[in-house]
Amino acid sequence: MTLRFGIVDGYSTGRFLVGQLRDSGAECVHVASQSDMPAYFSSSHDPSNYIADLGHDADPRRTADRLRELGVSAVLPGTESGVLLADRLGDLLGTPGNDPALSEARRSKPLMAETALAAGVRAPLGLRVDSPAQARAWCVERGVTEAVVKPVDSAGSDNVHFCGSPDEVAEATAVVLAGHNLYGARNVTALVQERVFGPEFYANTVSVDGEHKIAEMWRYTKRLGPGMSPVYDYEEPVPVGADEYRQVSAHVRGALTALGIRNGAAHTEVILTAEGPVLIETGARLGGATTPWLVEKFCGVSQTRLLTTALVDPSAFRGFDDSRVAWSEHVRNVSFINPVAGVARSDDWRTWLGSLPSCAEVVSGVAVGQTVPVTVGLTVSPGFAYLVSDRAADVERDYALLRAHEEQGLYLN
Incomplete structure (x- = not known):
């Protein structure tokens, strides 16, 4: 019997x-969570990859009935x-999934932090606010000077602000x-959190x-962009035997359990402070900005491949030993940074970038004639x-060359 999966x-990724x-x-059926998904996401959708595309229906029960029939x-x-x-949908169908009682905690960053802290998993203190004055007052009452302000339910460093005073927090909240957010929904509230360092x-x-298994662990390097917003610089794999890996992996597993994640993929971000690891957030889905085949080539597995294995061959998943993942080469995933807006x-x-000796893959949606904005975030x-x-x-040499050419208008000229 052919396995069939619903993909929302x-x-x-x-x-x-x-x-x-x-x-x-296996075969897949596509479901859309909304009828007006921004092009940043929907442009990657190919209906021909699915045996059926159900689109968006405002009534999940009708969608569940269709998926059951299929x-x-x-x-x-x-x-x-x-x-x-x-x-x-998984709850309506009674199929394996995650704890439905904690669904909101896997999506709302304020509730996520509260849920983690209640389970003994360290996370930043914070507050969901609906006005700049409320955000400023919280910082003053708590004595918080270094804070982070961001949407409660977005992703990819969207509208994230690092602030150094209550006044800056109020401005960022406004x-x-x-x-x-990234998905087109208005930000009715914002999250203000203490900033942690490491x-x-x-x-x-x-x-x-x-049972949680780690397919990949990477260390971020970020830089401050315009308006004190974090901009992705590059990321590199963390060896399984490293002390950092041990500390972070234990914290990640605790966070997954606390958030009711029992089945499927998750992308969890952690800062390793001097006092130990702190959960920043967990997305109960695949990590983004990745090329799975390349990751597999140099370490034998990717998160996407491991999730596929879990779905089609659970016994092979159980036999996968994540303590034996090893990288055969030095790998760096470098995010492009455009310093000045202009037209490509x-x-x-x-061609130039692909000619660099260490360049193994280039991923870009920039087209000739397109306006290329200043890079203020991942999107x-x-x-x-x-x-x-x-x-x-x-x-390191090719990375330095890339950054030097970016300063000269690489994506515009």
Whole structure:
């Protein structure tokens, strides 16, 4: 019997999951969580990858009935926007999923932190606010000077602000409340949190019946962009044997359990402070901005591949030993940073970048004639590239060349 899976918002890395499931002999049915998904996500959707595309229906029960008729055995989110509906549909169908009572805690960052703290998993103190005055008052009452302000339910560093005073917190809160999140919803409230300091990591995991396995762990390097917003610089894998890996992995597993994640993928971000790891947030879905085949080539597995395995061959998942993951080369995933807005006049930069000795993959949606904005976050980055070599010095050299050419208008000229 052919396995069938429902995919809610099969965008971003979700499209790779669908491809791998198809190659494994399974079939997928697509569901949209909303009728007006922004083009940043929906442009990656290919209906031909699915045996059926149900689109969006405001009544989850009708969608669940359709999925039941089609013989779907599990429902998964393809990206962050699909988390709540995937939970709801799985609950209606009675298929394996995550604790429905904690569904909101897996989507709302304030509730996520509260839930983690209640379970003994360290997370930043914070407050959900609906006005700049409320945000400022919280900082003054708590004596918080270094704070982070962001939407309560977005992703990818969208509208994230680092602030150094209660007045800056109030200003940043006003900016967030005046905007919309990545999925087009208006920011009715904002999250203000104490800022914690230390190196930042993320773990891409897959869980089956509460057993959590880490497919990949990476260390972020970020820089401050315009308006004190964090801009992704690059990320590199963390060796399994490193002390950082041990500390972060234990915290991640505790967070997954606290948030009721029992089945499927999760992307968890952690800062390792001097006092120990602190949960920043967990997305109950695949990590984004990745090329699974390349990750697999150099460490033998990717989160997408491990999730595919968990779905089509659970026994193979149980046999996977995440303590034996090892990288064969020095790998760096570099986010592109455009310093000055302008119009892309040529595609020659791709050829130049691809000619660098360590460049293994270039991913970009920039087209000739398109306006390229200043990079203030992940969603307005021109793309990313993987630099790979058996010599760390080669990766560092090509990284420095890329950054130098960016300062000269690489994506515009």
